Amino acid sequence: MPRRSKGARLYLRQRRQRTAVWVILDHGREISTSAGESDIGAAEAALANYIGEKHRPDFGEGHPSQVLIADALSEYGEKHAPTTHRPDLIGGAISKLIDFFGTRAVAAVTSATCIEYVQWRVRQTDARTSKGGRPIKPSTARRELVVLGAALRWCWKEGKIDRPIPIWLPPQAGPRERHLTRREAAALLAAALGWDRHGVRHHAKINRHLARFILIALYTGTRHDAILRLQWTRNTAGGWIDLTSGILYRRAAGSVDSIKRRPPVPIPPRLLPHLRRWRRLTRRYVIEYAGRPIRSQERRAWQTARELAGLGADVTPHVLRHTCATMLLQLGISVYDVAGVLGTTEDIIRRTYGHHAHDHLRQAVMAFSRRGMPMKRP
Numbered sequence: 001m002p003r004r005s006k007g008a009r010l011y012l013r014q015r016r017q018r019t020a021v022w023v024i025l026d027h028g029r030e031i032s033t034s035a036g037e038s039d040i041g042a043a044e045a046a047l048a049n050y051i052g053e054k055h056r057p058d059f060g061e062g063h064p065s066q067v068l069i070a071d072a073l074s075e076y077g078e079k080h081a082p083t084t085h086r087p088d089l090i091g092g093a094i095s096k097l098i099d100f101f102g103t104r105a106v107a108a109v110t111s112a113t114c115i116e117y118v119q120w121r122v123r124q125t126d127a128r129t130s131k132g133g134r135p136i137k138p139s140t141a142r143r144e145l146v147v148l149g150a151a152l153r154w155c156w157k158e159g160k161i162d163r164p165i166p167i168w169l170p171p172q173a174g175p176r177e178r179h180l181t182r183r184e185a186a187a188l189l190a191a192a193l194g195w196d197r198h199g200v201r202h203h204a205k206i207n208r209h210l211a212r213f214i215l216i217a218l219y220t221g222t223r224h225d226a227i228l229r230l231q232w233t234r235n236t237a238g239g240w241i242d243l244t245s246g247i248l249y250r251r252a253a254g255s256v257d258s259i260k261r262r263p264p265v266p267i268p269p270r271l272l273p274h275l276r277r278w279r280r281l282t283r284r285y286v287i288e289y290a291g292r293p294i295r296s297q298e299r300r301a302w303q304t305a306r307e308l309a310g311l312g313a314d315v316t317p318h319v320l321r322h323t324c325a326t327m328l329l330q331l332g333i334s335v336y337d338v339a340g341v342l343g344t345t346e347d348i349i350r351r352t353y354g355h356h357a358h359d360h361l362r363q364a365v366m367a368f369s370r371r372g373m374p375m376k377r378p
Helices: 040-054 069-079 087-101 111-122 138-157 182-192 208-220 224-228 272-281 298-308 319-330 335-342 346-352 354-369
Strands: 009-015 018-026 029-036 240-242 247-249
Touching (some): 009 029, 018 040, 069 087, 069 138, 087 111, 111 138, 182 208, 182 298, 182 319, 208 298, 319 335, 319 346, 335 346
Antiparallel strands (some): 009 018, 240 247
16 A cells, blocks of 8 residues: 655754754655744644645536545635634644545545544644644544535535535534632632642742733633733734723624634623733733743643642643633523623533533522412412
């Protein structure tokens, strides 16, 4: 069996006495992305642009047996991905999909090849982690196949493919139920400020950027990436904070909202004084270093704080969003209002945090046991 070409892909090039940089490897060629080790998003975006410029798609009459999967993905990545909220994520998925499917035709997309793709991906490790990093999860392969399905659906709607192509997806993992208790949340925040669970402070491990991130996530339930993009003034790159009106705008000016809703949310009174103080300490971004946003650097700081707080690997940054929703429901806030704060639907709140919603409903039906309630014997 001939060895499949790996195609264009990212590789972290280590350099002596200089910082590592992501490069694109393609059939013996090496093209620098100018992105450092921690800036994987920029590297993936550069790879997506490279793939799009390398080859001009040819759709012919649009029959699935005549259209290459690489062409469909390249066209989708070049013309549609830039209009989305996270083009870098789409670019990263496209590079993996092209790496596997190579020059296969769209007609080759079957349940068997999709299963083969998942099996191929879970044998790999995450390039964003250090050498010998953690294996790719089936959920990651599933998200990449979702991108393939979206690309084929977009090409069909644009008239480039003459029929819709179904995509097989592995079963979706159940909703995460992990959330922090108030004690755990306090311990994590203290750990970001250098305190371990024994009350000893490690000054070398203090990370005030992470402390800001934790407070914003706990009080507003805003997603990880949206927090790191927050600025102090209205902009087209991310959300912004209006300290005058006390509103946090999660969506960039002029952007079209995606399936992951990003509605504005009032800033909780306890968070507002912190934001006003941070405004005096920063220039452009709410969480920044030397005037530039902090992005994947938070990953190492998060792991350090988690270990200081004595929390397990299941506590990821997204858990803070779950914690915000859980605490609101435990306080008796309605599902409708919690969905509004998080920027999601009531159905998702019920499915993800249903046990907490049931506790709230149990309090409501207890009203029937109160004295004075008119109850007639049937």
